[in-house]
Amino acid sequence: MTQTALAETGPETPNVAAHARAWLDANLPGTLREDRLQDRAPTVPELCEWEAKLHRAGLVGATWPERYGGGGRSLRDHLDISREIGRTPMPESVNSIGKELAGPIIMAVGTDAQKDAYLPAILEMRDIWCQGFSEPNAGSDLAGLRTRAVQTSEGWVINGQKIWTSGASKSSRCLLLCRTGSVEDRHRGLVLFAVKTDTPGVDIREIRSIDGARHFCEVFFNNVVVPEADLLGSPDEGWAAATRVLSIERATNRMHRAWRFENQLRHLVRACAADPATRRLVETDYRRQIAAVSVDIDLLKGHVETLVGSLIDGNEIGPRGSLPKLFWSEAHQNFAALALEIVSQFPVTMSDDLKAVKQRMEDIYLKARAETIYAGTTEIQLGIIAKRILRLNRGA
Amino acid sequence: MTDHDLTPDDFTDTARAVMNACAGAGGTAARMSLLAEAGLPGILAPEAAGGMDLPLGFAVPVLAAAGRGFLAAPLLETMLLARAFAGVDDAVAADLAAGTTCATIAWSGAFDGTTGLVGAAPLAAESDRVLVFRTDGTAVLVSKGEGVEVEAAATLEVDRPEDNIRLSKAAGPELPAERVAQLKAEAQVLRAALILGAAEDCLDRASAYAQERVQFGKPLSAYQAIQHSLARDCLAVETIRNSIARSLSPHCATPAAAARATFVGAARLGSRVAESAIQVHGGMGFTWDVPLHRHLRMVKTLAAQGGAADLLEAVAAELMAGEDSEAEEMKRAG
Structure with a gap:
């Protein structure tokens, strides 16, 4: 099996879930609780402090080797921890690109020096990573990317533009995909770098997204010189390994998702049922639709838990990673649409509990637009499912 | 569990071959004999009752093959009855496992002890015995005859038509309430397995047809509209398959809730795949001879037999009560 963070099989630890639950219950600050009315969004330093604390408690990087600050545990333990993280109404990681994409890719193709330099810094939240893949003319069609890297005596010189780079303005490193040749080379000559975002010539501009946030960025590279030491794998080899990692990550990242969706649904139901002004919405008007969302969440758990079992058995995921991605993104949008319809019927005068759930559901609804993109x-x-699983292109 | 090296997948080829043989057999009794020759009705029953004493997961590929192969026999019911009666009445269980008694279950209604009508009993007209639920939660395996009359009922099903049973008395081997509850719970995953097989066959047929049928100079499968529709059907099939696997996994923290969601989800997704396969076949799909409607009829009938709508209400009730079954499970384990 490909050597990746998630394929590391350490010993399974008994009661890892109980530990995670007790720790999270005792340590999540009220200001980070997503089921409470907050007067402001948490700051990046606050989130980094929380995530570093999660790591010290053993709840982040469970499957990473201990040498790099990980827990050296099994994928099954990671699933057990993820369930508890999902059940806890806490913010999503500001460094999931580092933890779930850059980290595993570095583990697959990085040199020992790169692993030592980059990996612990991700878990300790000293480095926040962003992902520089998409370009104005290379979105879904990634092979059309134009950002170019030219090898010189001083290092690699990079010119081009990336877009939809989530969290770039808060990041210190960028997992950057470039090409060494021309656009006609398509998938050949692709090369991956770990670029410091404060390198001269890197210009990061925030783009306001539909939820009002400014996480989205466009990033310009103007004669940016990157040392050889920050090249990840050789040209072609790095990208080939990265695509294998990507297929696993697509299927397994944010493994807590089903349990987080469940937490969101339970929050909605609990808040509405507790208030005489809104009780009818969940207990009568939308009762069956809410139950159908709950069934969807169980079906999503089926995808996640079966996939984890399959990975533990040593199976390749390949195109099958598209199945859970498609399922969770649409199931969550269905939930979000229902939740928005319910909270839009709240009365003018509301308790703080209703205000909190309304705020959370509206935010989920808007953010969920991105999930199918x-x-x-x-x-x-x-x-991918039609061509690579059903093989419908044969004879076409 | 006995020590064995078998895996559930080992049953797939055998089961498909038996289902093919059954398709050519005349009558339910003949089909039950063929199934019994392969040991399939007794797959879940203990060895004392002549069964193979295998876990529920082994019935999944067998019933998936039955669903795929339009099996016109009460195999799901017989499997469950042979398991449920073992230890209660081993002779009855052994007859069921051996296929010498053909039995079914009246899934709808309950007998109050005096007189009444129960229904949704697949192939009751061709069965010797029928399990009838009682209002107190127990059940009784009645034999057809005086006081137990089979009445034809309106039924959507073609391969396993449902009958009603008119009862004025109900005597026979009995199942205690906890066995009945277990039987009903186990039926949920097994129904999902039947639906899985039917949905797989619908997808296979639709994919094959889309690749051979040419319009505007290209096979249908070259059109993105058709590709995406079939891709969604593929997702639906894999969702049913994974949910069955999860609910039977020893790692599942909430097997009861998972089984319920599996069945409710399979009823919805299985219907979708069958409807979509009919659509892809165009006018051919609307004909009696293309058997997609038989799959659709089975899925809809199973949804009703298993009370999918009532189960959705049960999910709602638990949510409203704030019950988090997984959290409870963990507290107990911790």
């Missing part, structure tokens, strides 16, 4: 759009996933 990023990590391969719905249309791309359907194409």
Whole structure:
């Protein structure tokens, strides 16, 4: 099996879930609780402090080797921890690109020096990573990317532009995909770098997204010189390994998702049922639709838990990673649409509990628009399933 | 569990071959004999009852093959009855496992002890015995005859038509309430297995047809609209398959909730795949001879037999009560 963070098989630890649950219950600050009315969004330093604390408690990087600050544990332990993280109404990681994409790719193709330099810094939140893949003319069609890297005596010189680079303005490192030749080379000559975002010539501009946030960025590279030491794998080899990692990551990243969706649904139901002004919405008007969302969440757990079992058995994921991605993104949008319809019927005068759930559901609804776009759009996933699982292109 | 090296997948080829043989057999009794020759009705029953004493997961590929192969026999019911009666009445269980008694279950309604009608009993007209649920939660395996009359009922099913049973008395081997509850719970995953097989066959047929049928100079499968529709059906099939696997996994923290969601989800997704396969076949799909409607009829009938709508209500009730079964499970384990 490909050597990746998630394929590391350490010993399974008994009661890892109980530890995770007790720790999270005792340590999540009220200001980070997503089921409470907050007067402001948490700051990046606050989130970094929280995530570093999660790591010290053994709840982040469970499957990474201990040498790099990981827990050296099994994928099954990671699933057990993920369930508890999902059940806890806490913010999503500001460094999931580092933890779930850059880290595993570095583990697969990085040199020992790169692993020692980059990996612990990700878990300790000293480095926040962003992902420089998409370009204005290379979104779903990634092989059309134009950002160019030229090898010189001083190092690699990079010119081009990336876009939809989530979290770039808060990041210190960029996992950057460039090409060494021309656009006609398509998948040949692709090369991966770990670029410091404060390198001269890197210009990061925030783009306001539909939820009002400014996580999205466009990043310009103007004669950016990157040392040889920050090249990840050789040209071609790095990208080939990265695509294998990507297929696993697409299927397994944010493994807590089903349990987080469940937490969101339970929050909605609990808050509405507790208030006489809104009780009817969940207990009568939308009762069956809410139950159908709950069934969807169980079906999603089926995808996640079966996939984890399959990985533990040493199976390749390949195109099958598209199945859970398609399922969770659409199931969550269905939930979000229902939740928005419910909270839009709240009365003018509201308790703080209702205000909190309304704020959370509106944010979920808007953010969920992106879920069928990023990590391969719905249309791309359907194409992968049709062509690579059903093999419908034969004879066509 | 006995010590064995078998895996559930080992049953797939055998089961498909038996289902093919059954398709050519005349009558339910003949089909039950063929199934019994392969040991399939007794797959879940203990060895004392002549069964193979295998876990529920082994019935999944067998019933998936039955669903795929339009099996016109109460195999799901017989498997469950042979397991449920073992230890209660071993002779009855052994007859069921051996295929010498053909039995079914009246899934709808309950007998109050005096007189009444129960229904949704697949192939009751061709079965010797029928399990009838009682209002107190127990059940009784009645024999057809005086006081137990089979009545034809309106039924959507073609391969396993449902009958009603008119009862004025109900005597026979009995199942205690906890066995009945277990039987009903186990039926949920087994129904999902039947639906899985039917949905797989619908997808296979639709994919094959889309690749051979040419319009505007290209096979249908070259059109993105058709590709995406089939891709969604593929997702639906894999969702049913994974949910069955999860609910039977020793790692599942909430097997009861998982089994319920598996069945409710399979009822919805299985219907979708069958409907979509009919659509892809165009006018051919609307004909009696293309058997997709038989799959659709089975899925819809199983949804009703298993009370998918009532189960959705049960999910809602638990949510409203704030019950988090997984959290409870963990507290107990911790």
